[in-house]
Amino acid sequence: MTMLVSVGMFFLPMTEVLAEEKVPRPLGVQNNDLIDDVLSDWNFTLGAGAGISPDYEGSDDYEVGGLPIIEASWRDDTFFVSSVNGIGATLLRSEHFSSGVSFNYDGGRDDGDNSALRGLGDVDDGINITAFAGLDFGKYAFGVDVTQDLSGNDKGAVVSLGADYRFTYLDDRLMFEVGPDASWASGDYMSTYFGVDGKQASRSKYNQFDADAGFKDLGLHLNAMYALDEDWTMVGGVNYTRLLGDAADSPFVESENQFSSFLSVTYSF
Structure with missing residues:
Protein backbone atom coordinates (compact mmCIF):
# COMPACT_ATOMS: atom_id res chain seq x y z
CA MET A 1 0.00 0.00 0.00
CA THR A 2 1.60 3.21 -1.14
CA MET A 3 0.07 5.41 1.52
CA LEU A 4 1.56 3.32 4.33
CA VAL A 5 4.98 3.60 2.78
CA SER A 6 4.73 7.27 2.01
CA VAL A 7 4.19 8.24 5.65
CA GLY A 8 7.80 7.24 6.10
CA MET A 9 7.25 6.44 9.75
CA PHE A 10 7.91 10.06 10.71
CA PHE A 11 6.76 9.20 14.22
CA LEU A 12 9.30 6.42 14.86
CA PRO A 13 11.58 8.70 16.92
CA MET A 14 8.71 9.50 19.28
CA THR A 15 7.59 5.88 19.63
CA GLU A 16 11.17 4.82 20.31
CA VAL A 17 11.42 7.43 23.07
CA LEU A 18 8.27 6.02 24.65
CA ALA A 19 9.68 2.50 24.40
CA GLU A 20 12.98 3.53 25.97
CA GLU A 21 11.31 5.42 28.79
CA LYS A 22 9.04 2.56 29.83
CA VAL A 23 11.85 0.03 30.49
CA PRO A 24 14.66 1.91 32.28
CA ARG A 25 17.70 -0.14 33.19
CA PRO A 26 18.25 0.06 36.99
CA LEU A 27 21.42 1.90 37.95
CA GLY A 28 24.02 -0.18 39.67
CA VAL A 29 22.39 -3.51 38.74
CA GLN A 30 24.70 -5.91 36.92
CA ASN A 31 22.87 -8.01 34.31
CA ASN A 32 24.81 -11.12 33.38
CA ASP A 33 22.17 -12.53 31.07
CA LEU A 34 23.58 -12.31 27.54
CA ILE A 35 20.16 -12.35 25.88
CA ASP A 36 18.91 -9.46 28.03
CA ASP A 37 22.05 -7.49 27.26
CA VAL A 38 21.60 -8.01 23.51
CA LEU A 39 17.87 -7.22 23.50
CA SER A 40 18.35 -4.07 25.59
CA ASP A 41 19.66 -2.31 22.47
CA TRP A 42 16.59 -3.25 20.42
CA ASN A 43 13.08 -1.80 20.10
CA PHE A 44 10.28 -3.78 18.49
CA THR A 45 6.92 -2.71 17.08
CA LEU A 46 4.08 -4.94 15.89
CA GLY A 47 0.77 -3.84 14.44
CA ALA A 48 -1.51 -3.60 11.45
CA GLY A 49 -2.50 -0.84 9.08
CA ALA A 50 -5.12 -0.22 6.42
CA GLY A 51 -5.63 2.51 3.88
CA ILE A 52 -7.08 3.67 0.61
CA SER A 53 -5.17 4.87 -2.45
CA PRO A 54 -5.49 5.06 -6.26
CA ASP A 55 -5.21 1.81 -8.26
CA TYR A 56 -2.14 3.32 -9.94
CA GLU A 57 -0.52 6.75 -10.24
CA GLY A 58 -3.04 8.83 -12.15
CA SER A 59 -6.09 6.63 -11.59
CA ASP A 60 -9.47 7.97 -10.49
CA ASP A 61 -10.39 4.55 -9.08
CA TYR A 62 -9.41 3.69 -5.51
CA GLU A 63 -8.64 0.48 -3.65
CA VAL A 64 -8.59 -0.46 0.03
CA GLY A 65 -5.83 -2.63 1.38
CA GLY A 66 -4.04 -3.69 4.54
CA LEU A 67 -0.46 -4.26 5.64
CA PRO A 68 1.13 -5.89 8.69
CA ILE A 69 3.57 -3.65 10.55
CA ILE A 70 6.70 -5.35 11.87
CA GLU A 71 9.56 -3.14 13.03
CA ALA A 72 12.88 -3.96 14.68
CA SER A 73 15.29 -1.13 15.46
CA TRP A 74 18.78 -1.45 16.93
CA ARG A 75 20.20 1.52 18.82
CA ASP A 76 17.76 4.17 17.64
CA ASP A 77 17.64 3.08 13.97
CA THR A 78 21.39 2.55 13.64
CA PHE A 79 20.12 -0.63 11.99
CA PHE A 80 16.47 -1.39 11.24
CA VAL A 81 14.28 -4.04 9.64
CA SER A 82 10.77 -2.94 8.70
CA SER A 83 7.82 -4.20 6.70
CA VAL A 84 7.18 -0.56 5.80
CA ASN A 85 10.64 0.98 5.37
CA GLY A 86 12.70 -2.04 4.31
CA ILE A 87 16.13 -2.99 5.64
CA GLY A 88 18.56 -0.19 6.32
CA ALA A 89 20.93 1.71 8.55
CA THR A 90 21.49 5.25 9.78
CA LEU A 91 25.09 5.96 8.82
CA LEU A 92 25.54 9.55 10.01
CA ARG A 93 23.91 11.20 12.99
CA SER A 94 24.27 14.45 14.93
CA GLU A 95 21.98 16.51 17.14
CA HIS A 96 19.76 17.68 14.27
CA PHE A 97 20.96 15.71 11.25
CA SER A 98 20.75 12.06 10.21
CA SER A 99 21.30 10.15 6.98
CA GLY A 100 21.47 6.58 5.85
CA VAL A 101 20.46 3.99 3.32
CA SER A 102 17.78 1.31 2.98
CA PHE A 103 16.73 -1.45 0.58
CA ASN A 104 13.03 -1.75 -0.24
CA TYR A 105 10.70 -3.98 -2.22
CA ASP A 106 8.92 -2.38 -5.20
CA GLY A 107 5.69 -4.10 -6.21
CA GLY A 108 5.68 -2.70 -9.74
CA ARG A 109 2.37 -2.45 -11.61
CA ASP A 110 0.07 -4.94 -13.36
CA ASP A 111 -1.92 -4.00 -16.43
CA GLY A 112 -4.78 -5.94 -14.83
CA ASP A 113 -4.93 -3.47 -11.93
CA ASN A 114 -7.28 -1.24 -13.92
CA SER A 115 -8.95 -1.37 -17.35
CA ALA A 116 -7.14 1.87 -18.27
CA LEU A 117 -3.82 -0.04 -18.19
CA ARG A 118 -4.80 -2.78 -20.65
CA GLY A 138 11.68 19.38 16.91
CA LYS A 139 8.83 21.52 15.62
CA TYR A 140 10.31 21.68 12.14
CA ALA A 141 11.77 18.88 10.02
CA PHE A 142 13.07 18.59 6.46
CA GLY A 143 13.95 15.49 4.49
CA VAL A 144 15.13 14.21 1.13
CA ASP A 145 15.07 10.64 -0.25
CA VAL A 146 16.76 9.45 -3.44
CA THR A 147 15.42 6.09 -4.64
CA GLN A 148 17.07 4.10 -7.44
CA ASP A 149 15.88 0.86 -9.03
CA LEU A 150 18.38 -1.99 -8.68
CA SER A 151 16.44 -4.58 -10.68
CA GLY A 152 17.28 -3.45 -14.19
CA ASN A 153 13.60 -2.88 -14.97
CA ASP A 154 14.07 0.67 -16.31
CA LYS A 155 12.31 2.18 -13.30
CA GLY A 156 14.94 4.87 -12.93
CA ALA A 157 15.20 7.17 -9.94
CA VAL A 158 12.91 9.40 -7.89
CA VAL A 159 14.00 12.27 -5.63
CA SER A 160 11.44 13.06 -2.92
CA LEU A 161 11.44 16.24 -0.84
CA GLY A 162 9.35 16.93 2.25
CA ALA A 163 8.94 19.27 5.20
CA ASP A 164 6.95 19.13 8.44
CA TYR A 165 5.58 21.43 11.08
CA ARG A 166 4.73 19.56 14.30
CA PHE A 167 2.49 20.46 17.21
CA THR A 168 1.18 18.51 20.19
CA TYR A 169 -1.79 18.36 22.54
CA LEU A 170 -2.88 16.37 25.61
CA ASP A 171 0.49 16.50 27.36
CA ASP A 172 2.29 15.48 24.13
CA ARG A 173 0.26 12.27 23.77
CA LEU A 174 -1.35 13.61 20.58
CA MET A 175 1.01 14.88 17.89
CA PHE A 176 0.24 16.31 14.45
CA GLU A 177 2.50 17.10 11.56
CA VAL A 178 1.64 18.92 8.37
CA GLY A 179 3.74 19.90 5.41
CA PRO A 180 4.40 19.90 1.66
CA ASP A 181 5.88 17.15 -0.51
CA ALA A 182 7.41 17.19 -3.98
CA SER A 183 9.13 14.63 -6.18
CA TRP A 184 11.33 14.68 -9.28
CA ALA A 185 11.59 11.59 -11.49
CA SER A 186 14.19 10.51 -14.02
CA GLY A 187 13.43 9.83 -17.67
CA ASP A 188 13.45 6.05 -17.13
CA TYR A 189 10.89 6.30 -14.34
CA MET A 190 8.65 8.66 -16.31
CA SER A 191 8.82 6.47 -19.43
CA THR A 192 8.01 3.32 -17.45
CA TYR A 193 5.09 4.68 -15.44
CA PHE A 194 3.68 7.43 -17.69
CA GLY A 195 4.97 6.87 -21.22
CA VAL A 196 3.57 4.84 -24.13
CA ASP A 197 6.13 3.34 -26.49
CA GLY A 198 5.46 2.02 -29.98
CA LYS A 199 4.77 -1.56 -28.89
CA GLN A 200 2.36 -0.42 -26.17
CA ALA A 201 0.59 1.90 -28.61
CA SER A 202 0.04 -1.00 -31.04
CA ARG A 203 -1.72 -3.15 -28.45
CA SER A 204 -3.57 -0.48 -26.48
CA LYS A 205 -5.99 2.36 -27.21
CA TYR A 206 -3.33 5.03 -26.67
CA ASN A 207 -1.10 6.93 -29.06
CA GLN A 208 2.65 6.92 -28.50
CA PHE A 209 3.66 9.34 -25.73
CA ASP A 210 7.16 10.29 -24.60
CA ALA A 211 7.44 11.19 -20.90
CA ASP A 212 10.62 13.06 -20.01
CA ALA A 213 12.41 13.65 -16.72
CA GLY A 214 11.07 16.40 -14.51
CA PHE A 215 9.03 17.22 -11.45
CA LYS A 216 6.40 14.52 -11.14
CA ASP A 217 4.13 15.82 -8.39
CA LEU A 218 3.52 18.31 -5.61
CA GLY A 219 1.50 17.50 -2.53
CA LEU A 220 0.46 18.10 1.06
CA HIS A 221 0.16 15.67 3.97
CA LEU A 222 -1.37 15.71 7.44
CA ASN A 223 -0.43 12.94 9.87
CA ALA A 224 -1.41 12.35 13.48
CA MET A 225 -0.18 10.06 16.25
CA TYR A 226 -1.97 9.33 19.51
CA ALA A 227 -0.24 7.41 22.31
CA LEU A 228 -3.04 5.30 23.80
CA ASP A 229 -0.65 4.30 26.61
CA GLU A 230 3.06 3.57 26.92
CA ASP A 231 2.71 0.48 24.70
CA TRP A 232 -0.09 1.14 22.19
CA THR A 233 -0.06 3.85 19.53
CA MET A 234 -2.50 4.88 16.80
CA VAL A 235 -1.21 6.62 13.67
CA GLY A 236 -3.27 8.03 10.81
CA GLY A 237 -2.90 10.41 7.93
CA VAL A 238 -4.29 11.91 4.75
CA ASN A 239 -2.32 12.91 1.65
CA TYR A 240 -3.07 14.97 -1.44
CA THR A 241 -0.86 14.89 -4.53
CA ARG A 242 -1.12 16.87 -7.77
CA LEU A 243 0.58 15.31 -10.80
CA LEU A 244 2.70 17.71 -12.85
CA GLY A 245 4.30 17.98 -16.28
CA ASP A 246 4.42 14.87 -18.45
CA ALA A 247 2.97 12.80 -15.58
CA ALA A 248 -0.19 14.90 -15.71
CA ASP A 249 -0.25 14.83 -19.52
CA SER A 250 0.04 11.05 -19.84
CA PRO A 251 -2.85 9.65 -21.95
CA PHE A 252 -3.83 7.06 -19.33
CA VAL A 253 -3.82 9.47 -16.38
CA GLU A 254 -7.49 9.83 -15.49
CA SER A 255 -7.06 12.37 -12.69
CA GLU A 256 -4.22 14.75 -11.85
CA ASN A 257 -5.51 14.94 -8.26
CA GLN A 258 -4.52 11.95 -6.14
CA PHE A 259 -5.70 11.26 -2.58
CA SER A 260 -4.75 8.62 -0.03
CA SER A 261 -5.30 7.93 3.65
CA PHE A 262 -4.19 5.34 6.19
CA LEU A 263 -4.74 4.23 9.78
CA SER A 264 -2.59 1.89 11.87
CA VAL A 265 -2.42 0.58 15.42
CA THR A 266 0.90 -0.63 16.85
CA TYR A 267 2.30 -2.19 20.02
CA SER A 268 5.90 -1.33 20.99
CA PHE A 269 8.16 -3.18 23.39
Whole structure:
Protein backbone atom coordinates (compact mmCIF):
# COMPACT_ATOMS: atom_id res chain seq x y z
CA MET A 1 0.00 0.00 0.00
CA THR A 2 1.60 3.21 -1.14
CA MET A 3 0.07 5.41 1.52
CA LEU A 4 1.56 3.32 4.33
CA VAL A 5 4.98 3.60 2.78
CA SER A 6 4.73 7.27 2.01
CA VAL A 7 4.19 8.24 5.65
CA GLY A 8 7.80 7.24 6.10
CA MET A 9 7.25 6.44 9.75
CA PHE A 10 7.91 10.06 10.71
CA PHE A 11 6.76 9.20 14.22
CA LEU A 12 9.30 6.42 14.86
CA PRO A 13 11.58 8.70 16.92
CA MET A 14 8.71 9.50 19.28
CA THR A 15 7.59 5.88 19.63
CA GLU A 16 11.17 4.82 20.31
CA VAL A 17 11.42 7.43 23.07
CA LEU A 18 8.27 6.02 24.65
CA ALA A 19 9.68 2.50 24.40
CA GLU A 20 12.98 3.53 25.97
CA GLU A 21 11.31 5.42 28.79
CA LYS A 22 9.04 2.56 29.83
CA VAL A 23 11.85 0.03 30.49
CA PRO A 24 14.66 1.91 32.28
CA ARG A 25 17.70 -0.14 33.19
CA PRO A 26 18.25 0.06 36.99
CA LEU A 27 21.42 1.90 37.95
CA GLY A 28 24.02 -0.18 39.67
CA VAL A 29 22.39 -3.51 38.74
CA GLN A 30 24.70 -5.91 36.92
CA ASN A 31 22.87 -8.01 34.31
CA ASN A 32 24.81 -11.12 33.38
CA ASP A 33 22.17 -12.53 31.07
CA LEU A 34 23.58 -12.31 27.54
CA ILE A 35 20.16 -12.35 25.88
CA ASP A 36 18.91 -9.46 28.03
CA ASP A 37 22.05 -7.49 27.26
CA VAL A 38 21.60 -8.01 23.51
CA LEU A 39 17.87 -7.22 23.50
CA SER A 40 18.35 -4.07 25.59
CA ASP A 41 19.66 -2.31 22.47
CA TRP A 42 16.59 -3.25 20.42
CA ASN A 43 13.08 -1.80 20.10
CA PHE A 44 10.28 -3.78 18.49
CA THR A 45 6.92 -2.71 17.08
CA LEU A 46 4.08 -4.94 15.89
CA GLY A 47 0.77 -3.84 14.44
CA ALA A 48 -1.51 -3.60 11.45
CA GLY A 49 -2.50 -0.84 9.08
CA ALA A 50 -5.12 -0.22 6.42
CA GLY A 51 -5.63 2.51 3.88
CA ILE A 52 -7.08 3.67 0.61
CA SER A 53 -5.17 4.87 -2.45
CA PRO A 54 -5.49 5.06 -6.26
CA ASP A 55 -5.21 1.81 -8.26
CA TYR A 56 -2.14 3.32 -9.94
CA GLU A 57 -0.52 6.75 -10.24
CA GLY A 58 -3.04 8.83 -12.15
CA SER A 59 -6.09 6.63 -11.59
CA ASP A 60 -9.47 7.97 -10.49
CA ASP A 61 -10.39 4.55 -9.08
CA TYR A 62 -9.41 3.69 -5.51
CA GLU A 63 -8.64 0.48 -3.65
CA VAL A 64 -8.59 -0.46 0.03
CA GLY A 65 -5.83 -2.63 1.38
CA GLY A 66 -4.04 -3.69 4.54
CA LEU A 67 -0.46 -4.26 5.64
CA PRO A 68 1.13 -5.89 8.69
CA ILE A 69 3.57 -3.65 10.55
CA ILE A 70 6.70 -5.35 11.87
CA GLU A 71 9.56 -3.14 13.03
CA ALA A 72 12.88 -3.96 14.68
CA SER A 73 15.29 -1.13 15.46
CA TRP A 74 18.78 -1.45 16.93
CA ARG A 75 20.20 1.52 18.82
CA ASP A 76 17.76 4.17 17.64
CA ASP A 77 17.64 3.08 13.97
CA THR A 78 21.39 2.55 13.64
CA PHE A 79 20.12 -0.63 11.99
CA PHE A 80 16.47 -1.39 11.24
CA VAL A 81 14.28 -4.04 9.64
CA SER A 82 10.77 -2.94 8.70
CA SER A 83 7.82 -4.20 6.70
CA VAL A 84 7.18 -0.56 5.80
CA ASN A 85 10.64 0.98 5.37
CA GLY A 86 12.70 -2.04 4.31
CA ILE A 87 16.13 -2.99 5.64
CA GLY A 88 18.56 -0.19 6.32
CA ALA A 89 20.93 1.71 8.55
CA THR A 90 21.49 5.25 9.78
CA LEU A 91 25.09 5.96 8.82
CA LEU A 92 25.54 9.55 10.01
CA ARG A 93 23.91 11.20 12.99
CA SER A 94 24.27 14.45 14.93
CA GLU A 95 21.98 16.51 17.14
CA HIS A 96 19.76 17.68 14.27
CA PHE A 97 20.96 15.71 11.25
CA SER A 98 20.75 12.06 10.21
CA SER A 99 21.30 10.15 6.98
CA GLY A 100 21.47 6.58 5.85
CA VAL A 101 20.46 3.99 3.32
CA SER A 102 17.78 1.31 2.98
CA PHE A 103 16.73 -1.45 0.58
CA ASN A 104 13.03 -1.75 -0.24
CA TYR A 105 10.70 -3.98 -2.22
CA ASP A 106 8.92 -2.38 -5.20
CA GLY A 107 5.69 -4.10 -6.21
CA GLY A 108 5.68 -2.70 -9.74
CA ARG A 109 2.37 -2.45 -11.61
CA ASP A 110 0.07 -4.94 -13.36
CA ASP A 111 -1.92 -4.00 -16.43
CA GLY A 112 -4.78 -5.94 -14.83
CA ASP A 113 -4.93 -3.47 -11.93
CA ASN A 114 -7.28 -1.24 -13.92
CA SER A 115 -8.95 -1.37 -17.35
CA ALA A 116 -7.14 1.87 -18.27
CA LEU A 117 -3.82 -0.04 -18.19
CA ARG A 118 -4.80 -2.78 -20.65
CA GLY A 119 -2.23 -3.24 -23.36
CA LEU A 120 0.52 -1.36 -21.50
CA GLY A 121 2.01 -4.52 -20.03
CA ASP A 122 3.25 -5.18 -16.52
CA VAL A 123 5.95 -3.24 -14.69
CA ASP A 124 7.93 -5.98 -12.93
CA ASP A 125 8.48 -5.92 -9.20
CA GLY A 126 12.02 -5.56 -7.86
CA ILE A 127 14.35 -4.02 -5.30
CA ASN A 128 15.12 -0.33 -4.77
CA ILE A 129 17.89 1.36 -2.83
CA THR A 130 17.07 4.61 -1.02
CA ALA A 131 19.54 7.15 0.35
CA PHE A 132 17.87 9.40 2.91
CA ALA A 133 18.84 12.51 4.85
CA GLY A 134 16.96 14.77 7.21
CA LEU A 135 17.14 17.78 9.48
CA ASP A 136 15.04 17.65 12.65
CA PHE A 137 14.60 20.70 14.88
CA GLY A 138 11.68 19.38 16.91
CA LYS A 139 8.83 21.52 15.62
CA TYR A 140 10.31 21.68 12.14
CA ALA A 141 11.77 18.88 10.02
CA PHE A 142 13.07 18.59 6.46
CA GLY A 143 13.95 15.49 4.49
CA VAL A 144 15.13 14.21 1.13
CA ASP A 145 15.07 10.64 -0.25
CA VAL A 146 16.76 9.45 -3.44
CA THR A 147 15.42 6.09 -4.64
CA GLN A 148 17.07 4.10 -7.44
CA ASP A 149 15.88 0.86 -9.03
CA LEU A 150 18.38 -1.99 -8.68
CA SER A 151 16.44 -4.58 -10.68
CA GLY A 152 17.28 -3.45 -14.19
CA ASN A 153 13.60 -2.88 -14.97
CA ASP A 154 14.07 0.67 -16.31
CA LYS A 155 12.31 2.18 -13.30
CA GLY A 156 14.94 4.87 -12.93
CA ALA A 157 15.20 7.17 -9.94
CA VAL A 158 12.91 9.40 -7.89
CA VAL A 159 14.00 12.27 -5.63
CA SER A 160 11.44 13.06 -2.92
CA LEU A 161 11.44 16.24 -0.84
CA GLY A 162 9.35 16.93 2.25
CA ALA A 163 8.94 19.27 5.20
CA ASP A 164 6.95 19.13 8.44
CA TYR A 165 5.58 21.43 11.08
CA ARG A 166 4.73 19.56 14.30
CA PHE A 167 2.49 20.46 17.21
CA THR A 168 1.18 18.51 20.19
CA TYR A 169 -1.79 18.36 22.54
CA LEU A 170 -2.88 16.37 25.61
CA ASP A 171 0.49 16.50 27.36
CA ASP A 172 2.29 15.48 24.13
CA ARG A 173 0.26 12.27 23.77
CA LEU A 174 -1.35 13.61 20.58
CA MET A 175 1.01 14.88 17.89
CA PHE A 176 0.24 16.31 14.45
CA GLU A 177 2.50 17.10 11.56
CA VAL A 178 1.64 18.92 8.37
CA GLY A 179 3.74 19.90 5.41
CA PRO A 180 4.40 19.90 1.66
CA ASP A 181 5.88 17.15 -0.51
CA ALA A 182 7.41 17.19 -3.98
CA SER A 183 9.13 14.63 -6.18
CA TRP A 184 11.33 14.68 -9.28
CA ALA A 185 11.59 11.59 -11.49
CA SER A 186 14.19 10.51 -14.02
CA GLY A 187 13.43 9.83 -17.67
CA ASP A 188 13.45 6.05 -17.13
CA TYR A 189 10.89 6.30 -14.34
CA MET A 190 8.65 8.66 -16.31
CA SER A 191 8.82 6.47 -19.43
CA THR A 192 8.01 3.32 -17.45
CA TYR A 193 5.09 4.68 -15.44
CA PHE A 194 3.68 7.43 -17.69
CA GLY A 195 4.97 6.87 -21.22
CA VAL A 196 3.57 4.84 -24.13
CA ASP A 197 6.13 3.34 -26.49
CA GLY A 198 5.46 2.02 -29.98
CA LYS A 199 4.77 -1.56 -28.89
CA GLN A 200 2.36 -0.42 -26.17
CA ALA A 201 0.59 1.90 -28.61
CA SER A 202 0.04 -1.00 -31.04
CA ARG A 203 -1.72 -3.15 -28.45
CA SER A 204 -3.57 -0.48 -26.48
CA LYS A 205 -5.99 2.36 -27.21
CA TYR A 206 -3.33 5.03 -26.67
CA ASN A 207 -1.10 6.93 -29.06
CA GLN A 208 2.65 6.92 -28.50
CA PHE A 209 3.66 9.34 -25.73
CA ASP A 210 7.16 10.29 -24.60
CA ALA A 211 7.44 11.19 -20.90
CA ASP A 212 10.62 13.06 -20.01
CA ALA A 213 12.41 13.65 -16.72
CA GLY A 214 11.07 16.40 -14.51
CA PHE A 215 9.03 17.22 -11.45
CA LYS A 216 6.40 14.52 -11.14
CA ASP A 217 4.13 15.82 -8.39
CA LEU A 218 3.52 18.31 -5.61
CA GLY A 219 1.50 17.50 -2.53
CA LEU A 220 0.46 18.10 1.06
CA HIS A 221 0.16 15.67 3.97
CA LEU A 222 -1.37 15.71 7.44
CA ASN A 223 -0.43 12.94 9.87
CA ALA A 224 -1.41 12.35 13.48
CA MET A 225 -0.18 10.06 16.25
CA TYR A 226 -1.97 9.33 19.51
CA ALA A 227 -0.24 7.41 22.31
CA LEU A 228 -3.04 5.30 23.80
CA ASP A 229 -0.65 4.30 26.61
CA GLU A 230 3.06 3.57 26.92
CA ASP A 231 2.71 0.48 24.70
CA TRP A 232 -0.09 1.14 22.19
CA THR A 233 -0.06 3.85 19.53
CA MET A 234 -2.50 4.88 16.80
CA VAL A 235 -1.21 6.62 13.67
CA GLY A 236 -3.27 8.03 10.81
CA GLY A 237 -2.90 10.41 7.93
CA VAL A 238 -4.29 11.91 4.75
CA ASN A 239 -2.32 12.91 1.65
CA TYR A 240 -3.07 14.97 -1.44
CA THR A 241 -0.86 14.89 -4.53
CA ARG A 242 -1.12 16.87 -7.77
CA LEU A 243 0.58 15.31 -10.80
CA LEU A 244 2.70 17.71 -12.85
CA GLY A 245 4.30 17.98 -16.28
CA ASP A 246 4.42 14.87 -18.45
CA ALA A 247 2.97 12.80 -15.58
CA ALA A 248 -0.19 14.90 -15.71
CA ASP A 249 -0.25 14.83 -19.52
CA SER A 250 0.04 11.05 -19.84
CA PRO A 251 -2.85 9.65 -21.95
CA PHE A 252 -3.83 7.06 -19.33
CA VAL A 253 -3.82 9.47 -16.38
CA GLU A 254 -7.49 9.83 -15.49
CA SER A 255 -7.06 12.37 -12.69
CA GLU A 256 -4.22 14.75 -11.85
CA ASN A 257 -5.51 14.94 -8.26
CA GLN A 258 -4.52 11.95 -6.14
CA PHE A 259 -5.70 11.26 -2.58
CA SER A 260 -4.75 8.62 -0.03
CA SER A 261 -5.30 7.93 3.65
CA PHE A 262 -4.19 5.34 6.19
CA LEU A 263 -4.74 4.23 9.78
CA SER A 264 -2.59 1.89 11.87
CA VAL A 265 -2.42 0.58 15.42
CA THR A 266 0.90 -0.63 16.85
CA TYR A 267 2.30 -2.19 20.02
CA SER A 268 5.90 -1.33 20.99
CA PHE A 269 8.16 -3.18 23.39
